[in-house]
Amino acid sequence: MTAQSPKRRVITFGTFDLFHIGHLNILKRARALGTELYVGLSSDELNMAKKGRNPIYDYEHRKQILESLRCVDQVFKEESLELKVDYVKQFQADVLTMGADWEGKFDFCKPYCEVIYLPRTPSISTTELIEIIREI
Incomplete structure (x- = not known):
């Protein structure tokens, strides 16, 4: 009988609006770093504050x-950018x-957990999709 691997919890954050392949790719890669994936989903109010639009x-x-x-174990509401460390601890x-x-923008969390920046899927972003839709 083999010993069960310890849980390794991964946390990430985002708006995940107009869900696309780039979102799926980064979530699958995040989940591959551990045994559980927790996703902090920006509230509508937080999105307005950080992006200037709903x-x-x-x-x-x-x-x-x-x-x-399947790659997401739990989704929770992210209500403030300043609470990253609190969410990591929670x-x-x-x-x-x-x-x-x-x-580099989340390195302040390094005393509390490992911080890993993953490459994004080239040539796709929600902002670009919104701009293309507006032009049509």
Whole structure:
């Protein structure tokens, strides 16, 4: 009989609006870093504060999409950018992972967990999709 591997909890954050292949890729890669994946989903209010616009899909719809993915174990509401360390502690995360476009911006969490920046899927972003839709 082999000993069971210890749980390794991974946490990530995002808006995940207009869900696309880039979102799926980064979530699958995040999950591959551990045994559980916790996703902090930006509230509609937080999205407005950080991006200056409401998401296309409201929080509940985005949450349902994320909860339907096999690679996601739990979705929780992220209500403040300043609470990253609190969320890491609350979910006892061993790893915090974000897209490489955030490189260095979450290093303040390193005293509490490992921080890993993952490469993004080339040539796709929600912002670009919204711009293309607006042009049409």
